[in-house]
């Protein structure tokens with residue numbers, strides 16, 4: 001992974017966030033989805049970011065298509081199961097006390113950062 005591409009990926013994720021912030025569509029579904037994503041982002045920041053922002057121990061970095069591609073291909077259910085039970089060097093629930101439902105929200109947030 002070269003730096004320029006990494007910067008592009010981060011920049012892309014950032015402009016997506018900006019787009020969300022600026023969206024003033026009155027559609028309730030979009031607003032609800034936006035809210036649940038920002039809750040998920042909050043859960044991520046408190047419980048998962050310490051490893052997943054930097055790639056500690058090989059943790060796939062959020063928004064990094066190359067790192068997530070083959071993992072994402074397993075499907076959301078498998079990813080949630082791995083996150084809940086632990087996987088390789090990833091401790092069960094990342095060592096947090098999050099519920100299965102909250103873990104799922106964070107995993108969905110991860111996947112939403114890849115488009």
Ligand code: HEC
Pocket residue numbers: 044047048049050051052056057058059060071074078079080082083087088089090091093094095096098103106107
């Ligand atoms: C202590 C560091 C650490 C924390 C905290 C952590 N992770 Fe991880 N995570 C890892 C590592 C390391 C891997 C890669 C494991 C491997 O492939 O061997 C990983 C992999 C994953 C995967 C991919 C599993 C797969 O099937 O490829 C998911 C999903 C995941 N973490 C979700 C989370 C969530 C959600 C949280 C917060 C609740 C979290 N992680 C917190 C270290 C961490």
